[in-house]
Amino acid sequence: MGARITSPSMESAPMNRAAALYRSAIFKKAIMAITGMVLFGFVLSHMTGNLKIFQGAEKINHYSEFLREFGQPVLPYKGFLWIMRLGLIGAAVLHIWSAIALTLDNRRARPKNYELRRPVQMDYASRTMRYSGFIVAGYIVYHLLHLTSGQAHPDFVHGDVYSNLIIAFQNPLVAAIYVVVNILLSFHLYHGLWSMFQSLGIDHPAVKGLRRPFAATFAVVICLGFIAIPISIVTGLIQ
Amino acid sequence: MNLTLKVWRQENAQDAGRFEEHQLSDVSADSSFLEMLDQLNERLESAGESPVVFDHDCREGICGACGLMINGQAHGHRARTTACQLHMREFSDGETITIEPWRSGSFPVMRDLMVDRSAFDRIIQSGGFISVNTGSAPEANLIPVPKEKSDAAFDAATCIGCGACVAQCPNGAAQLFTAAKVGHLGAVPQGDPEADQRVVNMVEQMQEEGFGSCTNHRECEAACPKGISISWIAGLNRGYLKAKLRGVDRRS
Numbered sequence: 001m002g003a004r005i006t007s008p009s010m011e012s013a014p015m016n017r018a019a020a021l022y023r024s025a026i027f028k029k030a031i032m033a034i035t036g037m038v039l040f041g042f043v044l045s046h047m048t049g050n051l052k053i054f055q056g057a058e059k060i061n062h063y064s065e066f067l068r069e070f071g072q073p074v075l076p077y078k079g080f081l082w083i084m085r086l087g088l089i090g091a092a093v094l095h096i097w098s099a100i101a102l103t104l105d106n107r108r109a110r111p112k113n114y115e116l117r118r119p120v121q122m123d124y125a126s127r128t129m130r131y132s133g134f135i136v137a138g139y140i141v142y143h144l145l146h147l148t149s150g151q152a153h154p155d156f157v158h159g160d161v162y163s164n165l166i167i168a169f170q171n172p173l174v175a176a177i178y179v180v181v182n183i184l185l186s187f188h189l190y191h192g193l194w195s196m197f198q199s200l201g202i203d204h205p206a207v208k209g210l211r212r213p214f215a216a217t218f219a220v221v222i223c224l225g226f227i228a229i230p231i232s233i234v235t236g237l238i239q
Numbered sequence: 240m241n242l243t244l245k246v247w248r249q250e251n252a253q254d255a256g257r258f259e260e261h262q263l264s265d266v267s268a269d270s271s272f273l274e275m276l277d278q279l280n281e282r283l284e285s286a287g288e289s290p291v292v293f294d295h296d297c298r299e300g301i302c303g304a305c306g307l308m309i310n311g312q313a314h315g316h317r318a319r320t321t322a323c324q325l326h327m328r329e330f331s332d333g334e335t336i337t338i339e340p341w342r343s344g345s346f347p348v349m350r351d352l353m354v355d356r357s358a359f360d361r362i363i364q365s366g367g368f369i370s371v372n373t374g375s376a377p378e379a380n381l382i383p384v385p386k387e388k389s390d391a392a393f394d395a396a397t398c399i400g401c402g403a404c405v406a407q408c409p410n411g412a413a414q415l416f417t418a419a420k421v422g423h424l425g426a427v428p429q430g431d432p433e434a435d436q437r438v439v440n441m442v443e444q445m446q447e448e449g450f451g452s453c454t455n456h457r458e459c460e461a462a463c464p465k466g467i468s469i470s471w472i473a474g475l476n477r478g479y480l481k482a483k484l485r486g487v488d489r490r491s
């Protein structure tokens with residue numbers, strides 16, 4: 001603490017421009033919002049695709065193959081899939097980077113905390129973003145080893161998505177992990193999908209009232225869509 | 240009313256500080272929170288002890304000088320009310336009241352409950368003005384201002400710069416204050432020519448002052464005695480991002 005010295009104003013040079021953006025919390029938050037939107041787009045289409053399991057083994061296995069062949073012959077086999085994967089990895093890295101950088105800055109902004117603090121209107125979802133995000137990140141690693149590459153799966157067969165899923169979720173513990181993490185994801189989205197409009201400055205009167213319903217609807221839809229699968233398998237609805 | 244006060248005491252900016260407890264009796268329910276503190280100070284002074292230092296000026300909710308964290312809420316629990324306009328009838332007899340200064344690395348505690356809010360002044364100096372030649376007052380109707388715009392500008396202009404938004408924010412962010420100031424000037428035609436430069440200068444000065452940043456908890460809006468809406472923060476974010484896309488750099 002103590003008196004603060006303000007630095008002289010910056011010269012207009014490209015390096016300084018980049019440095020100002022890199023320091024800027026509003027810019028980092030915009031990165032977080034855009035990458036969050038990309039991840040949300042993925043999560044939504046992933047959830048929709050997964051629901052094909054309810055149409056039977058053939059449909060979902062075919063879907064998996066379709067993703068690998070998509071774009072051929074312009075792209076090589078799995079070309080499209082890898083473009084998507086790289087884009088998502090990039091989005092996830094930037095999202096996590098901005099989350100960590102902003103969190104550290106925000107901690108520094110209040111070196112001494114209050115003895116007593118009574119929040120007024122922040123909600124459970126908003127105050128747990130870091131935790132829900134962190135747990136979802138850990139889960140993504142497990143999930144890839146489990147159902148994409150198979151190392152964390154007891155009996156993995158490449159290409160047979162249907163039986164991989166059935167075997168995986170017959171284990172109640174595994175089914176429970178998936179259900180719990182996807183509920184956490186929906187909390188993350190409940191705040192995030194609303195927050196991203198605010199971060200990007202989208203609050204035109206025509207959309208303002210729709211931001212919260214939009215976030216709540218997709219948080220619930222995504223959660224139900226994902227957890228329907230482990231629940232249906234562990235309870236024997238699909239075999 | 241009889242009260243137990245748990246008050247933050249700190250000699251100067253370097254001192255580590257501590258809480259001090261005082262029993263205060265015969266407090267009138269009609270007195271304001273600051274009058275209650277005056278009562279405590281009169282007693283301390285007559286006992287030869289040093290009074291509790293706190294900021295205040297107008298005592299009618301318009302200057303923004305007062306600012307206390309009362310029972311964990313900026314300006315206390317009553318919505319849209321400054322500490323000076325908060326009355327003791329809002330509290331119950333026998334209650335323990337915890338009183339702390341605003342906590343922010345950018346608002347160093349000077350003494351007891353008084354903090355240095357000059358970081359806000361430097362944000363204003365960086366761009367919170369409209370450049371016009373002074374002289375005799377211009378004809379008021381020379382520049383037409385649409386009603387919605389002047390209403391919006393007035394809403395934002397009610398910000399009294401008290402800093403409750405920073406104090407209440409879990410991140411110590413100053414975005415509500417800065418947004419209100421940028422928004423108020425940007426809403427009217429007189430402020431429009433400098434709008435991009437203003438938002439860049441003020442946002443980057445805010446950043447340099449070391450304030451935290453918004454995670455959209457909406458705590459500032461709830462604590463603000465003037466009810467400044469977080470819509471202004473959306474406007475600040477939009478204005479800053481647009482100005483940056485247009486290549487505007489900070490200039491003094």
Ligand code: HEM
Nearest residue numbers: 032033036039040043099129133134137192195196199454
């Ligand atoms: C991978 C680990 C993740 C971490 C550590 C993380 C962390 C965070 C944090 C700290 C925020 C800011 C919240 C706030 O401002 O209060 C946030 C926002 C957000 N997150 Fe995540 N998140 C993760 C994964 C995800 C995923 C998988 C999605 C999409 C399905 C997602 C979508 C969003 C969205 C849309 C936002 C809103 C951006 C904004 O506030 O403008 N996040 N995340």
Ligand code: SF4
Nearest residue numbers: 398399401402404463
């Ligand atoms: S926005 Fe509200 S809380 Fe913040 S300084 Fe202005 S009046 Fe005080």
Ligand code: FES
Nearest residue numbers: 296298303305323
């Ligand atoms: S003393 Fe002026 S607003 Fe409270």
